[in-house]
Amino acid sequence: xxxxxxxxxxxxxxxxxxxxxxxxxxxxxxxxxxxxxxxxxxxxxxxxxxxxxxxxxxxxxxxxxxxxxxxxxxxxxxxxxxxxxxxxxxxxxxxxxxxxxxxxxxxxxxxxxxxxxxxxxxxxxxxxxxxxxxxxxxxxxxxxxxxxxxxxxxxxxxxxxxxxxxxxxxxxxxxxxxxxxxxxxxxxxxxxxxxxxxxxxxxxxxxxxxxxxxxxxxxxxxxxxxxxxxxxxxxxxxxxxxxxxxxxxxxxxxxxxxxxxxxxxxxxxxxxxxxxxxxxxxxxxxxxxxxxxxxxxxxxxxxxxxxxxxxxxxxxxxxxxxxxxxxxxxxxxxxxxxxxxxxxxxxxxxxxxxxxxxxxxxxxxxxxxxxxxxxxxxxxxxxxxxxxxxxxxxxxxxxxxxxxxxxxxxxxxxxxxxxxxxxxxxxxxxxxxxxxx
Amino acid sequence: xxxxxxxxxxxxxxxxxxxxxxxxxxxxxxxxxxxxxxxxxxxxxxxxxxxxxxxxxxxxxxxxxxxxxxxxxxxxxxxxxxxxxxxxxxxxxxxxxxxxxxxxxxxxxxxxxxxxxxxxxxxxxxxxxxxxxxxxxxxxxxxxxxxxxxxxxxxxxxxxxxxxxxxxx
Numbered sequence: 014x015x016x017x018x019x020x021x022x023x024x025x026x027x028x029x030x031x032x033x034x035x036x037x038x039x040x041x042x043x044x045x046x047x048x049x050x051x052x053x054x055x056x057x058x059x060x061x062x063x064x065x066x067x068x069x070x071x072x073x074x075x076x077x078x079x080x081x082x083x084x085x086x087x088x089x090x091x092x093x094x095x096x097x098x099x100x101x102x103x104x105x106x107x108x109x110x111x112x113x114x115x116x117x118x119x120x121x122x123x124x125x126x127x128x129x130x131x132x133x134x135x136x137x138x139x140x141x142x143x144x145x146x147x148x149x150x151x152x153x154x155x156x157x158x159x160x161x162x163x164x165x166x167x168x169x170x171x172x173x174x175x176x177x178x179x180x181x182x183x184x185x186x187x188x189x190x191x192x193x194x195x196x197x198x199x200x201x202x203x204x205x206x207x208x209x210x211x212x213x214x215x216x217x218x219x220x221x222x223x224x225x226x227x228x229x230x231x232x233x234x235x236x237x238x239x240x241x242x243x244x245x246x247x248x249x250x251x252x253x254x255x256x257x258x259x260x261x262x263x264x265x266x267x268x269x270x271x272x273x274x275x276x277x278x279x280x281x282x283x284x285x286x287x288x289x290x291x292x293x294x295x296x297x298x299x300x301x302x303x304x305x306x307x308x309x310x311x312x313x314x315x316x317x318x319x320x321x322x323x324x325x326x327x328x329x330x331x332x333x334x335x336x337x338x339x340x341x342x343x344x345x346x347x348x349x350x351x352x353x354x355x356x357x358x359x360x361x362x363x364x365x366x367x368x369x370x371x372x373x374x375x376x377x378x379x380x381x382x383x384x385x386x387x388x389x390x391x392x393x394x395x396x397x398x399x400x401x402x403x404x405x406x407x408x409x410x411x412x413x414x415x416x417x418x419x420x421x422x423x424x425x426x427x428x429x430x431x432x433x434x435x436x437x438x439x440x441x442x443x444x445x446x447x448x449x450x
Numbered sequence: 451x452x453x454x455x456x457x458x459x460x461x462x463x464x465x466x467x468x469x470x471x472x473x474x475x476x477x478x479x480x481x482x483x484x485x486x487x488x489x490x491x492x493x494x495x496x497x498x499x500x501x502x503x504x505x506x507x508x509x510x511x512x513x514x515x516x517x518x519x520x521x522x523x524x525x526x527x528x529x530x531x532x533x534x535x536x537x538x539x540x541x542x543x544x545x546x547x548x549x550x551x552x553x554x555x556x557x558x559x560x561x562x563x564x565x566x567x568x569x570x571x572x573x574x575x576x577x578x579x580x581x582x583x584x585x586x587x588x589x590x591x592x593x594x595x596x597x598x599x600x601x602x603x604x605x606x607x608x609x610x611x612x613x614x615x616x617x618x619x
Contacts, residue, residue, distance in 0.1 A: 111506075214613060343609055383536075
């Protein structure tokens with residue numbers, strides 16, 4: 014049944030059926046859907062903006078995006094991290110035009126309006142040049158305070174939202190926190206350098222759902238691994254657990270035989286044991302790979318451990334799939350490592366990250382290929398008289414494990430799209446402004 | 451060495467011919483030949499470029515787009531030669547232009563800065579990417595042949611406008 018976009022909400026309501034494993038292709042890139050996403054999703058939900066290690070001292074700031082909006086994430090002179098719309102209250106000019114830096118105040122390069130590190134308009138003389146002559150009636154300092162987002166953090170991950178009275182970050186993350194503890198909370202982590210950034214002609218949901226709920230593609234898209242004998246068969250994609258923690262988040266954990274012992278550095282074991290409970294630590298010791306997505310567009314990955322010399326190594330990362338249009342995104346990819354890891358481990362982990370992931374990564378290359386071609390097909394699906402429905406039913410009748418230690422619905426084996434169905438349910442409810450996003 | 455020239459003409463021509471031949475090996479997808487042009491102890495990196503205020507460094511070496519040695523370059527080449535290297539199969543059409551060669555002789559090595567203009571098109575959309583930057587190479591003679599023992603390729607973009615670096619710099 015063809016439904017024109019005149020009523021995009023009705024079309025979404027009639028065609029998107031996550032619980033049946035049915036998603037229409039047009040939603041990947043439809044401009045009307047994208048408009049709704051920017052307003053009802055990116056304008057409302059919690060969004061990852063930075064890792065605490067990127068803001069080492071008072072005055073440190075990085076420039077990031079929430080949806081398409083540029084924001085300044087800055088550590089104030091009181092050490093508190095705040096997030097401001099990167100926009101002068103006078104004429105909307107950008108205050109920070111660099112990727113990162115350290116400053117006591119932001120001075121607008123257009124008319125000189127100046128703001129302190131807490132977002133406060135600095136008032137007479139400092140705030141606006143010739144203020145007494147130009148504004149003899151005075152300026153309302155309060156009204157000129159920078160537009161500020163709500164900020165909360167979890168395990169070093171800083172999130173912000175424009176929804177000032179919605180759910181807390183803890184409520185929003187819910188069950189996925191238990192898993193983020195293992196990925197990012199097991200030790201004090203640090204960002205290595207800066208994010209790699211590159212532009213991919215793909216809708217933002219395609220990579221998000223890939224990290225959330227697609228372990229199945231690895232055997233085909235990344236079959237070079239087996240072809241070059243870096244791994245055996247499809248086990249690296251299948252053995253382990255798929256987890257639907259709820260809330261639109263999703264993850265997969267690849268595990269190895271516990272008899273092999275932990276793949277992580279021995280010297281960090283005490284720190285891991287301090288930060289994780291016994292169940293989390295037990296799982297960490299079996300991790301071979303660990304991928305997932307925090308709704309809507311923050312992905313994390315401990316890639317498959319691959320031998321480098323006589324050592325098994327993996328280089329972990331955080332990813333933002335930053336939308337810059339209905340069918341285009343900017344990838345931001347950060348490499349993180351345990352701050353107290355041995356120097357040799359850090360060196361090898363970084364090498365492994367760059368060689369396997371990131372813009373030149375042998376895995377990432379193949380993924381961008383898929384997302385671009387899906388995007389091209391989605392764009393043409395907009396004009397078809399029939400709705401092109403896609404298949405999201407893998408694992409739809411599987412029952413979750415009842416003895417898995419972590420929260421949420423965990424499934425035996427990674428081949429399931431359960432969390433992908435919840436991703437689209439959460440997404441649909443947010444777009445139609447039903448329930449909390 | 452001729453008066454007034456830091457590097458003699460013969461060396462200049464040899465370096466220029468070498469870099470042009472290297473570019474041809476890549477554009478013609480003769481990857482195994484290309485790999486032979488590197489010494490066994492080669493370091494091949496491409497630092498990340500960032501947008502900073504004037505007067506602050508805009509190159510970050512702490513994290514890179516490539517972080518390779520001979521073995522990992524070899525693995526990338528092996529991958530390209532499989533029938534499952536989807537990102538480059540069908541392959542990009544590439545054309546590399548190498549210019550502005552500046553040679554400084556050193557201790558058993560030649561420091562060779564050169565500009566790279568890499569044209570890349572793929573598929574039938576008519577679109578193309580330009581990957582542009584400076585390569586800081588170090589060349590050494592081995593068995594009477596010039597070989598690359600270090601390459602640091604600095605790309606002139608803070609957000610790369612190409613969907614992947616499935617091509618070598």
